Structures are given as C-alpha cells and as structure tokens.
Amino acid sequence: MKNNQAQGPSARQEINSGVAFFRGELMPFENANVSIATHGLNYGTGCFEGIRAYWNGDHHELYILKAREHFERFLRSAKILKIQVPYSADELVEWTRKMLQANRFEQDVYIRPLAFKGAAMIKVTLSGIRDELGIFAVPMGDYVATEGLKATVSNWVRIADNIIPSRAKVTGAYINAALANDDAALDGYDEAIMLSQDGQVAEASSSNLFVVRQGRLITTPVTADILEGITRQAVFELAADLGFVTEERAIDRTELYVADEVFLCGTGVQLAGVVEIDHRTIGIGETGPMTAALQRAYFQAVRGYDSRHRDWVTPVYEGEGR
Numbered sequence: 554m555k556n557n558q559a560q561g562p563s564a565r566q567e568i569n570s571g572v573a574f575f576r577g578e579l580m581p582f583e584n585a586n587v588s589i590a591t592h593g594l595n596y597g598t599g600c601f602e603g604i605r606a607y608w609n610g611d612h613h614e615l616y617i618l619k620a621r622e623h624f625e626r627f628l629r630s631a632k633i634l635k636i637q638v639p640y641s642a643d644e645l646v647e648w649t650r651k652m653l654q655a656n657r658f659e660q661d662v663y664i665r666p667l668a669f670k671g672a673a674m675i676k677v678t679l680s681g682i683r684d685e686l687g688i689f690a691v692p693m694g695d696y697v698a699t700e701g702l703k704a705t706v707s708n709w710v711r712i713a714d715n716i717i718p719s720r721a722k723v724t725g726a727y728i729n730a731a732l733a734n735d736d737a738a739l740d741g742y743d744e745a746i747m748l749s750q751d752g753q754v755a756e757a758s759s760s761n762l763f764v765v766r767q768g769r770l771i772t773t774p775v776t777a778d779i780l781e782g783i784t785r786q787a788v789f790e791l792a793a794d795l796g797f798v799t800e801e802r803a804i805d806r807t808e809l810y811v812a813d814e815v816f817l818c819g820t821g822v823q824l825a826g827v828v829e830i831d832h833r834t835i836g837i838g839e840t841g842p843m844t845a846a847l848q849r850a851y852f853q854a855v856r857g858y859d860s861r862h863r864d865w866v867t868p869v870y871e872g873e874g875r
C-alpha cells in the first residue's frame with residue numbers, strides 16, 4: 554500500500570532557503586555556515602538525527618513523529634562522541650517546533666538535527682574541542698518507494714560497534730551506507746542489505762529489517778551492529794496492537810531468500826516491502842499481508858489519526874494561536 558497523501562520533493566533536492574536553528578538561535582538558513590577547517594567536516598566527528606514531521610490537512614497541523622525518542626538518541630550519540638549538547642531532549646523538541654513554525658511548513662518535512670566538533674582544528678581527537686549544534690528541515694515526501702523494493706546483499710560490510718559505534722548516528726559512518734547504496738543503485742537495486750563481520754544480517758543501508766517466517770516477525774537484536782531504530786520500536790508497538798508475535802534474534806543471509814515477507818523500516822524509508830532479494834522472489838512477489846497491515850497502521854499513526862498512538866506525535870502549531 555502507498556502512503557498516499559501529497560508528497561513533497563525528493564531527498565536529492567538542494568537546500569538553500571528557510572529558517573534554521575544554529576548557535577542557539579533561529580537564523581536564515583544561508584547564514585548557518587561553518588569554516589572549511591571544521592573538525593566535523595574533515596573527520597566526520599559529528600552525530601545527527603533524521604526525523605519526519607507529517608502534515609495532517611484535516612487537523613491543519615504538522616506532527617513531529619517520535620520527537621522525544623529521536624532527541625534522546627541524539628543525546629546518546631553525542632555522549633559516545635563526547636559532544637556537549639547544552640539542551641535537554643525536551644528543549645531540543647521545543648527549538649525544533651519553533652524552527653518549523655518559523656518556516657510555516659504545511660507539508661511533510663524531514664528534520665535534521667546535527668551536532669559536531671566545531672573547532673577549526675587539525676588534531677584528531679574528541680576531547681577539548683568546541684562543539685556546534687544546528688537543526689534544519691526540508692520538505693520531503695517518500696524517500697524511496699514503500700512497496701515493490703528490490704534489494705541486494707551488499708559486499709560492503711556493516712560497520713562494527715567497536716570500529717565506529719553502530720548504535721550512534723555518526724556522520725562519518727554514513728560513508729558505509731553511501732558505498733553500499735551507490736553500488737546497489739548502479740546495479741539496478743533499490744536497497745542494499747548489510748551483513749555484519751560474522752556474515753549475518755545486520756540491517757539495510759539506512760533502515761532496520763524485519764523478516765516474516767511462519768507467521769512471526771523477526772528482526773536482528775540491538776547487539777547486531779544495528780542502529781537502534783525508532784521505527785523498529787514503533788513496529789513492535791504496532792505488532793502488539795495487531796496481535797503479531799515478534800522475535801529478536803540473529804538472521805542468516807539465506808533466511809532472507811526463503812522468508813515469506815521482508816520489509817524495511819526507518820524514518821526515511823518509512824515501512825517498505827521488499828519483493829526481491831538477489832534475484833530471488835520474496836514470498837508471493839508483492840507486499841505481504843503482515844507488512845501491509847503494519848503499513849496501514851503506521852501511516853495512520855504518523856499523521857495523528859490513531860488515538861492509541863497520539864503520544865507518538867508532537868503538534869507544531871498547537872497553542873500558537875493561529
């Protein structure tokens with residue numbers, strides 16, 4: 554099924570206008586710039602989040618999805634990298650609301666908080682370097698199609714936690730995803746699935762992965778070098794609503810090929826069904842029934858239509874007196 558509300562521009566669009574939060578204040582996006590010598594730019598010593606906000610035309614409201622959970626993970630990533638963020642998760646949610654209000658968005662948007670070693674400095678270390686923080690947003694629709702995806706198992710190996718912390722959303726680590734994605738795209742696939750160093754499934758290049766076998770939803774554990782996905786957690790909640798049994802355990806590569814259903818989940822991909830992996834048809838070759846049920850529930854909840862999950866969404870304009 555499609556997430557069938559009006560979609561915004563794609564992730565490839567260049568951002569050159571609007572209002573950003575940077576150095577503790579709102580400012581025009583074009584003024585939120587850094588030096589060419591910035592540590593984070595030279596060494597990838599930064600961390601970020603990807604958050605979606607969904608426009609609900611019926612409510613005339615923009616809903617930030619799982620805002621608090623994203624900023625809590627952001628603070629955990631920063632802690633691992635010894636980046637000082639001088640705000641609590643709740644304060645960061647509030648600044649994000651203010652930034653979105655200033656942009657007057659009335660469409661789906663993607664929000665990018667970014668914290669990094671901000672000093673113009675050569676030394677390769679983490680301690681004693683000035684940190685910077687920014688948050689900006691861009692209109693965005695579906696990142697990839699939400700059905701019919703063709704994937705391949707990448708020959709690039711997913712970064713291990715003791716190489717670059719995999720549960721932190723580290724800027725430099727996305728070289729790994731970019732290498733895998735680029736190769737997959739040039740070979741005609743929509744997505745790359747990453748194995749860990751031991752040859753077992755970790756996740757997809759920028760999303761977590763579930764397989765369905767014998768009616769059970771199975772995903773890899775948080776110790777499998779994955780990013781601890783917020784959407785993955787949302788899937789557990791929706792699975793409980795739907796009475797689906799879930800299991801966290803290691804997944805072998807060839808279990809992908811014989812699974813009844815495979816889907817990816819993440820802020821960008823949302824919930825996307827995979828129909829083919831390495832030229833093998835998955836299940837019946839179209840989005841399976843459990844994936845479709847989860848997609849329906851997800852797209853209702855993210856736009857604030859599911860009263861059981863109203864706590865997933867933070868209204869941007871509420872109380873603003875429009």
Ligand SMILES: Cc1ncc(COP(=O)(O)O)c(C=O)c1O
Pocket residue numbers: 603730756757758759760761779780781782783784785818819820821
């Ligand atoms: C490597 C990686 N894994 C998993 C995910 C899914 O995480 P989330 O559901 O929090 O967006 C993402 C996307 O943010 C990602 O980049």
